[in-house]
Amino acid sequence: MENCIFCKIIEGEVPAQVVYENEHVIAFNDINPVAPVHILIVPRLHIPSLNDVEPEHLEVMGHLMLAVKEIARQHEVAAKGYRLISNCGPDAGQVVYHIHFPLLGGRQFGHNLVRKS
Numbered sequence: 001m002e003n004c005i006f007c008k009i010i011e012g013e014v015p016a017q018v019v020y021e022n023e024h025v026i027a028f029n030d031i032n033p034v035a036p037v038h039i040l041i042v043p044r045l046h047i048p049s050l051n052d053v054e055p056e057h058l059e060v061m062g063h064l065m066l067a068v069k070e071i072a073r074q075h076e077v078a079a080k081g082y083r084l085i086s087n088c089g090p091d092a093g094q095v096v097y098h099i100h101f102p103l104l105g106g107r108q109f110g111h112n113l114v115r116k117s
């Protein structure tokens with residue numbers, strides 16, 4: 001998708017610190033981390049947001065969830081715990097309209113909302 005920063009990362013046109021990739025999924029460090037582990041888990045397919053997930057995406061979304069588990073294990077947060085997010089739409093503050101699942105770990109979050117400052 002033209003003018004999509006995450007598609008550009010997927011195509012290798014924009015650099016990123018890629019920590020995991022397979023046929024369906026790529027994951028890279030967030031450029032503005034708010035936790036010791038802050039990884040964006042992204043399907044290679046350009047799906048704008050959770051509002052746009054369709055039955056035809058079942059396979060890729062399943063692979064994405066398996067990637068979450070594997071990335072949490074690799075970054076040693078699986079046992080201690082971590083938070084998985086997806087901001088959907090304006091009220092959630094979605095900025096990049098290529099669906100992504102930030103995995104946040106390495107500190108405690110409690111039940112407060114995630115703040116960026």
Ligand code: AMP
Binds near residue numbers: 016
């Ligand atoms: P949101 O759409 O609200 O989930 O916010 C987009 C997230 O993507 C923010 O946490 C940004 O720091 C992150 N981000 C934006 N551009 C890049 C990039 N080029 N590389 C890594 N992370 C990025």
Ligand code: ZN
Binds near residue numbers: 001004005006046097
């Ligand atoms: Zn995209």
